[in-house]
Amino acid sequence: MLAGASRLSISGHRSGDILMKGESGSLxxxxxxxxxxxxxxxALEAFQRLAADPERLGRFLAVSGLDAGSVRQAASEAGFLxxxxxxxxxxxxxxxxxxxxxxxxxxxxxxARHKISPEPDWDA
Numbered sequence: 001m002l003a004g005a006s007r008l009s010i011s012g013h014r015s016g017d018i019l020m021k022g023e024s025g026s027l028x029x030x031x032x033x034x035x036x037x038x039x040x041x042x043a044l045e046a047f048q049r050l051a052a053d054p055e056r057l058g059r060f061l062a063v064s065g066l067d068a069g070s071v072r073q074a075a076s077e078a079g080f081l082x083x084x085x086x087x088x089x090x091x092x093x094x095x096x097x098x099x100x101x102x103x104x105x106x107x108x109x110x111x112a113r114h115k116i117s118p119e120p121d122w123d124a
Contacts, residue, residue, distance in 0.1 A: 043084050063087060
């Protein structure tokens with residue numbers, strides 16, 4: 001098989017395809033690849049990396065308005081993990097560093113952020 005070519009699956013879709021055409025002829029949309037559990041796991045691991053470094057943790061607490069005493073309570077709230085990933089995605093250098101520490105690409109961290117806190121679908 002030629003390099004870059006993809007095989008057709010039983011369903012007739014190319015196994016290498018990651019884009020799907022939208023229903024009304026709209027721009028292609030990415031298929032949901034990452035599970036919510038995996039996305040939450042990435043967010044939790046990212047927070048653990050932040051918390052392990054006093055300088056990183058201090059900046060996160062300052063930006064989020066939390067303090068050492070309230071972060072544990074905040075971590076149990078539904079919006080905490082999306083907020084961690086929002087914080088990472090807003091700082092490219094930190095995003096790249098944390099992603100590397102996790103053995104992931106920065107795009108995977110951004111995908112996790114989207115999965116646990118998706119943008120509204122204004123076309124729906």
